Each structure stands twice: as structure tokens, then as C-alpha cells.
Amino acid sequence: MLATATQRKIRSNLKICKPRLPSAMTDKIFCEKHPFAPSIANCSKCAMALCGMCATYTDDEVLCEDCTEIRAAEKYVSKQTSQLQRSSKPAHVEPLQTKPDEPAYRKKAGNQQTLQWGVTILASGIIAYQFLFASRTDFVPMDAAAIAQQNAVAPLASCISIFREIGSLLRTNQLPDESLRCDQSGTPNIISREGGDIKISHPHPDFYGYTEIYVSRSNPEPTLIE
Numbered sequence: 261m262l263a264t265a266t267q268r269k270i271r272s273n274l275k276i277c278k279p280r281l282p283s284a285m286t287d288k289i290f291c292e293k294h295p296f297a298p299s300i301a302n303c304s305k306c307a308m309a310l311c312g313m314c315a316t317y318t319d320d321e322v323l324c325e326d327c328t329e330i331r332a333a334e335k336y337v338s339k340q341t342s343q344l345q346r347s348s349k350p351a352h353v354e355p356l357q358t359k360p361d362e363p364a365y366r367k368k369a370g371n372q373q374t375l376q377w378g379v380t381i382l383a384s385g386i387i388a389y390q391f392l393f394a395s396r397t398d399f400v401p402m403d404a405a406a407i408a409q410q411n412a413v414a415p416l417a418s419c420i421s422i423f424r425e426i427g428s429l430l431r432t433n434q435l436p437d438e439s440l441r442c443d444q445s446g447t448p449n450i451i452s453r454e455g456g457d458i459k460i461s462h463p464h465p466d467f468y469g470y471t472e473i474y475v476s477r478s479n480p481e482p483t484l485i486e
Contacts, residue, residue, distance in 0.1 A: 303327055416468045418442070420482050423473065426460055427480025436460070 289299040291311035299309035304321035316328045323331060419442035426436045426449070435458075438448045442462065450461040461474035465484075472485040 305331070415442075419462070419468065419473070420484075423460075423462070423475050423482040424480075427475035427482065430458055430460070430475065430477040431480045433477075 289309050291297045291299050291314055292308050293314055294311050297311035297313070300312055301310050301315050301322045302308065303310060303324040305323055305327040308324045310322065310324055314324055316323045316325065318331075422440060422442055426440060429436045435451075436449075441449050447463045450463055452459045452461070457476050457478050459474055459476040461472060465471060465473040468484075470484050470486055473482065475482050
């Protein structure tokens with residue numbers, strides 16, 4: 261199809277815009293990586309044109325980024341090689357210096373000191389042995405009253421522990437089970453209410469030489485009355 265006059269006019273006005281450098285910059289050399297940045301130096305290793313952002317200055321040369329990494333690797337390898345060469349050299353060994361023989365009087369004094377220490381340790385052991393066996397007393401059998409008193413202490417302590425557990429339950433507004441009682445008692449504990457308070461007593465406190473053993477919600481710690 262033939263293009264109309266309007267289409268030909270539009271096509272004639274369309275132009276492809278290409279970036280052009282100013283006339284004053286056409287005679288300059290630009291950086292390889294930054295085409296609009298003027299070059300200030302060339303890489304000493306690969307001769308690449310470099311701008312101020314790309315140039316790396318060392319003591320004796322100017323390098324690009326790639327050549328800087330290569331030069332650093334070369335220096336590292338050279339340093340490691342020199343260290344390995346130095347470590348491979350045989351180490352200097354100092355001759356062993358022998359101590360002169362000690363005088364005879366020093367050897368004799370050392371033997372006497374060892375003998376004194378041995379006598380001291382032996383004497384300490386004898387004294388400790390005598391003290392241990394001298395302090396031991398002969399066994400004296402207990403009379404019947406002392407044995408009975410000793411046998412009554414353990415059941416009482418166990419019963420107090422049970423009543424302390426009952427008091428903990430009362431403090432949390434719980435009633436203990438009937439099985440929670442002292443072993444010496446064949447009957448359940450006595451439960452009484454006084455106002456808003458609950459009191460639990462031992463049915464036979466005379467087993468332990470007391471007239472009353474009890475706990476309550478207001479006083480959960482066991483109370484013993486003679």
C-alpha cells in the first residue's frame with residue numbers, strides 16, 4: 261500500500277537521536293569503563309585508559325582494578341615463597357651445656373635434708389595414730405528409758421509432718437482425706453468447725469505425751485499442747 265502524505269511527513273520528522281560528545285571533547289582520550297570521563301593515565305601493566313575513579317596509584321606505577329588484584333596476588337605469592345625458603349634453612353642448634361659436678365658437701369647436705377623430712381613425716385604419723393585411738397571412748401549401753409525416748413521421737417516427727425501436710429490443705433480450702441493420719445492412731449482425725457475456721461485434731465495425742473495436737477485453717481502449723 262502507498263503511504264499517505266501525512267504518514268510520509270511524520271516519517272520525515274522522526275530522527276534517531278544518538279549521543280554526541282561536545283566538539284571540545286572530541287580530541288581527548290576517555291576511560292575504557294567510563295566513556296564520558298576523560299582519561300588521566302594509562303595502566304602500567306595493560307595500558308588501559310583510566311579515569312580518576314579507575315586509577316589505583318602505587319609507589320611506582322598506576323594500575324587498573326584488574327591489574328591491582330593481579331599485582332597483589334603476585335606480591336602475596338612472593339612473600340609466601342620467601343617465608344618457605346627461610347623456614348627450610350636448618351635451624352641453629354646450641355650445644356648442650358653440661359653442669360659441672362656439684363661439690364661433695366652439697367650432696368651431703370641434700371641427703372641430710374631428705375632424712376630430716378622422712379623422720380618428720382614418720383613422727384607425725386605416729387602422733388596422729390596415737391591421738392585417734394586415745395580419743396576413742398568405750399561403748400556404754402543405753403538404759404531402757406533412753407531407748408524408749410529415742411524410739412518415741414521418730415514417730416512424733418512423722419506425725420508432725422503429716423499434720424503439717426493437713427495444714428497446707430486447709431490453707432488452700434481443701435479437706436484432707438481420712439487416710440491422711442498418723443500411723444499409731446487407729447481412728448480418724450477429729451474435725452471441728454469454729455465459726456469460719458476448720459480445726460483438725462489428733463484423736464490420741466497421749467500416745468506422744470501431749471494433751472492436744474492440732475492444725476487449723478487459720479493456723480496451719482502443727483500445735484502441740486502438753
